[in-house]
Amino acid sequence: MSAHDLDRTLAALADPYRRRVVDLLRERPRRAGELAEATRIAFPLMSRHLRTLRESGLVAEDRDEFDSRVRIYRLRPQPMADLKAWLEETQVLWSRQLAAFKAQFPRSRK
């Protein structure tokens, strides 16, 4: 996972509509049209947001097995897992900072 990937993930998640889509998809996969209606935006607009999400790797598209006009979107776990890993790394370095700080003032303040 490169730093560049994290950028794309974060940029994709930074839009309110797109985060709304992710919020919907984490419950279950949904059709493109369903996402547009639930979000109250025009189809073409949703379509472009979905493309952005696809290109960032956050979602994937399947076709409905009975009607292949219908595109079903689902969340892909990897990008968000990578993001979470980065956040966790931050927290590790953080607690290390805190430890170093405490070591400077060893006298506990009881």
Next chain:
Amino acid sequence: MSAHDLDRTLAALADPYRRRVVDLLRERPRRAGELAEATRIAFPLMSRHLRTLRESGLVAEDRDEFDSRVRIYRLRPQPMADLKAWLEETQVLWSRQLAAFKAQFPRSRK
């Protein structure tokens, strides 16, 4: 923590320079000028990125105790903790999806 806050956090993190700053700050607090030099960008540009980070709540600014021209930036934990919580919520809903899916096909595929 509102959805709006998450947007600001994500938007702030979505820029490569700003993420570089966060990467530097998670090791230890640093002076504004130090951040500009380490990132190889002009001071005014860094200054604006720092403002964005400040406004998102990701960093805070202190003055050096001996020279108050110097501004020292440090990371604030809350926004990233909130973001992590959102990611974890996603993973919970996720595993629920997976469980529901498995329940539909109870026959394990030995």
Next chain:
DNA sequence: CCGATAATTTCTGTTTTTGTTAATTATTTA
């Protein structure tokens, strides 16, 4: 094959964000 449906792409104008350079503010030091 034809009309209807699901969704995407293209085109275009607008707003936001980004980077540069110049000017400004606040503080320290001589």
Next chain:
DNA sequence: TAAATAATTAACAAAAACAGAAATTATCGG
């Protein structure tokens, strides 16, 4: 108090992201 330093704000041009409307593609059902 004047020069130097640390950093920010202001002004402006270039680049990118956004949203709406129209046109296009692919597939289904009769």
